[in-house]
Amino acid sequence: MNKIDCPVRLNPEPAIMNGLILPSSFTSLWDPPANVAPGGFWFIFRAGKLLVTTSAGLPDPPGIAMGERPPLPVSDRHFVGLLDGVACWVASCNDIEPPAGFVFETLRGLFNHLPDNLLAVAGRGAQVVEFHRTHCHCGVCAALTELDDFGRARRCKACGEITYPRIAPAMMVLVKRDTGHGRELLLAKGARFATIYSALAGFVEPSESVEDCVHRETFEEVGIRVCNLRYFGSQGWPFPHSLMIAFTADHESGDIACQAGEILDAQWFPTGNLPELPSRFSIARRLINAAIAEVAPDHPALRK
Numbered sequence: 001m002n003k004i005d006c007p008v009r010l011n012p013e014p015a016i017m018n019g020l021i022l023p024s025s026f027t028s029l030w031d032p033p034a035n036v037a038p039g040g041f042w043f044i045f046r047a048g049k050l051l052v053t054t055s056a057g058l059p060d061p062p063g064i065a066m067g068e069r070p071p072l073p074v075s076d077r078h079f080v081g082l083l084d085g086v087a088c089w090v091a092s093c094n095d096i097e098p099p100a101g102f103v104f105e106t107l108r109g110l111f112n113h114l115p116d117n118l119l120a121v122a123g124r125g126a127q128v129v130e131f132h133r134t135h136c137h138c139g140v141c142a143a144l145t146e147l148d149d150f151g152r153a154r155r156c157k158a159c160g161e162i163t164y165p166r167i168a169p170a171m172m173v174l175v176k177r178d179t180g181h182g183r184e185l186l187l188a189k190g191a192r193f194a195t196i197y198s199a200l201a202g203f204v205e206p207s208e209s210v211e212d213c214v215h216r217e218t219f220e221e222v223g224i225r226v227c228n229l230r231y232f233g234s235q236g237w238p239f240p241h242s243l244m245i246a247f248t249a250d251h252e253s254g255d256i257a258c259q260a261g262e263i264l265d266a267q268w269f270p271t272g273n274l275p276e277l278p279s280r281f282s283i284a285r286r287l288i289n290a291a292i293a294e295v296a297p298d299h300p301a302l303r304k
């Protein structure tokens with residue numbers, strides 16, 4: 001049974017909510033076009049951290065290395081697309097100190113510092129680099145692999161097994177209820193990310209539909225049943241390779257009962273008294289903001 005009861009609605013995209021979404025000025029490609037200028041942006045990773053330019057250290061606005069060649073020796077390189085017509089390369093290096101004027105930073109550390117369009121391409125780059133780093137050997141016979149399908153995949157030199165980047169789908173759901181006192185949002189604080197209240201989330205299991213995952217995870221984590229499931233939108237989340245698929249839903253029945261070991265706390269928060277919310281880079285924040293905007297279009301949370 002299809003448990004999406006209502007038609008798909010458009011995902012509102014306020015201008016401040018670009019986050020990690022690839023901009024429309026970016027074209028995803030795996031092979032550089034023949035007429036593209038040599039070089040371009042270099043998204044270089046060392047142990048999961050990105051090389052960025054800095055004149056006086058963060059939080060001065062950092063940037064990404066540009067030029068015909070990478071600014072330090074790299075062990076591999078992969079083309080990932082064009083940003084405003086400029087080639088974007090990702091590469092990795094090992095145990096090399098950054099050259100003068102550069103530092104290595106985590107992607108999360110670059111939130112609100114690196115321009116959004118560069119941060120989004122860096123998110124794609126991080127997943128590409130991580131895929132090639134962790135699939136040098138075949139998962140079937142352990143022989144060496146090589147690039148395949150124009151760089152999208154890796155193929156085993158011995159047995160021919162082909163592997164594409166792994167993407168882990170996860171559902172996110174914001175449960176709401178409208179009472180005589182206004183709208184309330186169900187926000188939870190997970191045991192693994194205990195610093196902030198957010199929408200519920202969980203990974204899709206083998207052969208499970210995303211819709212069934214929403215119903216299962218919601219009941220497991222907070223003990224309630226939901227209805228009126230509506231698709232909101234999706235977003236890649238490169239920590240390390242998730243695809244967040246977000247919904248809204250209405251409370252149908254049940255009182256909150258937090259799952260031990262998974263959920264530290266969960267509460268119904270009135271829109272007029274919300275806790276600290278997730279960063280604007282997450283689809284959770286866009287989901288929460290959209291639910292607030294329906295009932296309180298001038299709410300201060302929408303301006304952050």
Ligand SMILES: [Zn+2]
Pocket residue numbers: 138139140141142143156157158159160161
């Ligand atoms: Zn093999």
